[in-house]
Amino acid sequence: xxxxxxxxxxxxxxxxxxxxxxxxxxLAASVLTLAVSGVVILMAHPRLYWGEAGNDLMPxxxxxxxxxxxxxxxxxxxxxxxxxxxxxxxxxxxxxDIFNQNGWGRSLHFxxxxxxxxxxxxxxxxxxxxxxxxxxxxxxxLELAPPLVWREVRDHARFRIRRRPDDPEYGLLQKFAYSxxxxxxxxxxxxxxxxxxxxxxxxxxxxxxxxxxxxSARTIHFATFVTLLLFTxxxxxxxxxxxxxxxxxxxxxxxxxxPSGSLRxxx
Amino acid sequence: MKNRGLLTRRAAITAGLASLGAVxxxxxxxxxxxxxxxxxxxxxxxxxxxxxALLPRQKRAREYSRxxxxxxxxxxxxxxxxxxxxxGEEYRRLQAGAFKDWTLSVEGSVKSPRTFxxxxxxxxxxxxxxxxxxxxxxxxxxxxxxxxxxxxxxxxVGIQPRARFLVYTAYDDWIDSxxxxxxxxxxxxxxxxxxxxxxxxxHGAPVRLRLETQLGAKSLKFLHTLxxxxxxxxxxxxxxxxxxxxxxxxx
Numbered sequence: 001x002x003x004x005x006x007x008x009x010x011x012x013x014x015x016x017x018x019x020x021x022x023x024x025x026x027l028a029a030s031v032l033t034l035a036v037s038g039v040v041i042l043m044a045h046p047r048l049y050w051g052e053a054g055n056d057l058m059p060x061x062x063x064x065x066x067x068x069x070x071x072x073x074x075x076x077x078x079x080x081x082x083x084x085x086x087x088x089x090x091x092x093x094x095x096x097d098i099f100n101q102n103g104w105g106r107s108l109h110f111x112x113x114x115x116x117x118x119x120x121x122x123x124x125x126x127x128x129x130x131x132x133x134x135x136x137x138x139x140x141x142l143e144l145a146p147p148l149v150w151r152e153v154r155d156h157a158r159f160r161i162r163r164r165p166d167d168p169e170y171g172l173l174q175k176f177a178y179s180x181x182x183x184x185x186x187x188x189x190x191x192x193x194x195x196x197x198x199x200x201x202x203x204x205x206x207x208x209x210x211x212x213x214x215x216s217a218r219t220i221h222f223a224t225f226v227t228l229l230l231f232t233x234x235x236x237x238x239x240x241x242x243x244x245x246x247x248x249x250x251x252x253x254x255x256x257x258x259p260s261g262s263l264r265x266x267x
Numbered sequence: 268m269k270n271r272g273l274l275t276r277r278a279a280i281t282a283g284l285a286s287l288g289a290v291x292x293x294x295x296x297x298x299x300x301x302x303x304x305x306x307x308x309x310x311x312x313x314x315x316x317x318x319x320a321l322l323p324r325q326k327r328a329r330e331y332s333r334x335x336x337x338x339x340x341x342x343x344x345x346x347x348x349x350x351x352x353x354x355g356e357e358y359r360r361l362q363a364g365a366f367k368d369w370t371l372s373v374e375g376s377v378k379s380p381r382t383f384x385x386x387x388x389x390x391x392x393x394x395x396x397x398x399x400x401x402x403x404x405x406x407x408x409x410x411x412x413x414x415x416x417x418x419x420x421x422x423x424v425g426i427q428p429r430a431r432f433l434v435y436t437a438y439d440d441w442i443d444s445x446x447x448x449x450x451x452x453x454x455x456x457x458x459x460x461x462x463x464x465x466x467x468x469x470h471g472a473p474v475r476l477r478l479e480t481q482l483g484a485k486s487l488k489f490l491h492t493l494x495x496x497x498x499x500x501x502x503x504x505x506x507x508x509x510x511x512x513x514x515x516x517x518x
Contacts, residue, residue, distance in 0.1 A: 045405030052331070052399055055406035057338035075340065089338045089462070093345035093469045102403050103511040104307060110518055111310030129276050198401055199318050199480045199517035202328040214399060214407050 015254030023123040033112035040105035043067030052213035068099040139175045185228050192221035291320035298431055298499055300514040315515035325452050328479035331397040331409050339408040341469030344439035347489050358438040366473035375494035378425030385473050391415040402483045412477045413460030418451045430495040438489035442502035454479040482516040
């Protein structure tokens with residue numbers, strides 16, 4: 001056994017502030033719903049492209065083997081589909097009935113997106129005004145000394161994630177991961193999603209320029225989703241590994257042994 | 268001291284949100300599609316109201332060059348004449364006559380309802396635009412469309428001030444509607460040409476709608492009738508809402 005207590009056995013452990021706990025669970029429910037409905041939407045057309053346009057008569061970057069539409073779609077007079085635009089643009093009539101649950105899939109996706117965008121903005125504004133990000137999420141310059149970074153990477157690679165009592169609440173790699181999600185991945189997934197809206201891209205055409213077109217935005221949207229999915233998996237594994245019960249208490253009702261008055265001192 | 272600072276910030280945020288809300292409310296659409304108490308349709312209504320309230324209105328969708336034109340799948344109904352319906356039979360007859368007898372009826376809350384033949388539509392000022400068609404399935408295609416601005420057609424019949432929505436029906440029995448902001452959008456056209464040729468049957472001959480600020484499903488092919496209505500019309504069992512789809516597809 002190591003002498004240093006694990007991250008949640010450290011004596012400085014406190015519950016998260018109430019606004020963090022509330023926004024965490026609203027955002028978690030929203031992200032879960034967005035993931036499920038997003039995959040349903042993708043199953044209607046599981047091909048990804050780069051640029052403005054991409055369809056079954058054009059070559060894809062990748063065709064994902066998800067659902068019944070994978071390599072299923074056929075066109076009148078074009079069997080098998082030629083993935084060759086050299087002959088110039090063509091038109092053809094689709095002869096296959098395809099899997100398409102976008103009636104509820106899309107509406108559920110956009111309903112859930114409201115619960116990502118509005119609470120997400122409240123979380124960002126509150127975090128900024130309260131100094132939460134500076135104090136807890138954003139890596140401090142002292143932590144960024146190369147030997148310290150190297151030690152963190154080495155320890156994580158060996159699954160030796162132990163904390164000393166005077167360490168900050170979050171480890172350095174944990175801060176990197178949270179900063180990436182809050183300041184990069186979440187804004188990117190929202191902006192690429194909005195770029196796919198024809199009304200939004202008409203109002204703000206710079207979004208199409210920024211992401212290299214409608215289909216590029218869709219591809220980046222999916223890639224960011226995969227990154228967020230990986231983050232969530234690691235996040236849940238770390239929560240379980242570092243004491244599921246304690247962590248859940250800290251993110252829901254607060255620690256059982258402490259008077260509630262001391263909970264908010266970390267704000 | 269710290270609390271007082273927080274209160275000031277909170278007051279500033281509240282004031283900011285309140286003024287944003289006031290601006291949004293002033294631009295809120297006067298009528299919303301019915302939600303039937305359905306939570307998904309409520310989400311659609313929030314999106315529609317928010318886009319109308321917060322975004323600059325009637326902005327033009329991006330246009331492309333001839334070199335950007337891509338292959339273009341035709342999906343859904345690709346030949347209404349193959350349908351065993353009254354309208355399918357009528358379409359077959361019109362197609363046999365190269366659509367010379369086809370007319371578009373414009374009716375409802377208008378000052379002088381009338382019909383337009385294909386030749387009459389072509390006599391109105393024409394407009395050509397190369398735009399991106401985004402399908403709700405996830406694919407997109409770039410094509411060149413030639414037609415007449417819908418606003419010219421609506422000007423010719425005179426919109427009654429009480430009219431709020433445009434309902435349109437097609438020879439494949441589809442029915443859909445848009446608000447007048449979209450109907451009068453400068454890129455909303457009745458298209459009779461595609462990529463420099465007559466509009467082919469799989470893409471909606473003789474005339475289809477092109478609505479560039481919503482998804483492709485709203486741009487009905489094989490147009491039959493345009494009706495201006497004063498109150499929202501969900502299109503009944505043939506309409507999007509009762510089929511489990513969102514009415515507003517600007518997202």
